[in-house]
């Protein structure tokens with residue numbers, strides 16, 4: 194059993210090593226951060242959605258924007274579309290489950306906002322539909338995916354595609370890159386001299 198633990202850890206590390214070596218992917222994370230920081234500084238917001246573990250990611254990331262990650266700084270405008278059970282159950286019950294995020298984009302999304310869709314397969318229909326509507330509304334679209342990007346890829350202005358087809362490993366890399374994305378947005382918004390970023394990040 195201990196060997197199973199070691200092997201699973203090796204798989205996680207191998208996936209992250211592939212991510213670390215992928216210049217296109219790293220550039221996409223940088224672009225996603227600058228676009229999001231520019232939108233936030235212009236008074237726009239980040240909307241985030243995903244299913245299952247990726248719903249947890251959406252909430253985790255948004256909590257860091259609204260609360261804090263590395264240092265104390267002003268709150269940043271972000272909202273997870275996965276948290277309101279009344280909204281989710283009403284839309285799922287009265288329309289279809291694949292409308293749960295699309296309808297919230299219709300209600301809350303504004304031109305100039307940024308929508309981040311998280312899906313390991315890249316094919317979850319509720320994320321695909323939300324991305325389609327976001328594009329129609331002039332919202333910048335970012336996709337965190339795996340499996341080659343799936344149907345989502347063509348709908349995203351910026352694609353962060355983890356080079357793996359194993360859901361859990363894709364999710365682990367997503368979480369690492371979500372933290373990095375948040376740090377980089379903070380740096381773009383406030384600069385390395387603000388509130389001790391340089392020290393906290395070892396810059």
Ligand SMILES: O=C(CO)[C@@H](O)[C@H](O)[C@H](O)[C@H](O)COP(=O)(O)O
Nearest residue numbers: 244245246247312313314315317361
């Ligand atoms: O967390 C996990 C697996 O690690 C699951 O809950 C997983 O997120 C769910 O099966 C999702 O429905 C998968 O959706 P997606 O990543 O393909 O969009």
Ligand SMILES: [Zn+2]
Nearest residue numbers: 245246361364
């Ligand atoms: Zn999981």
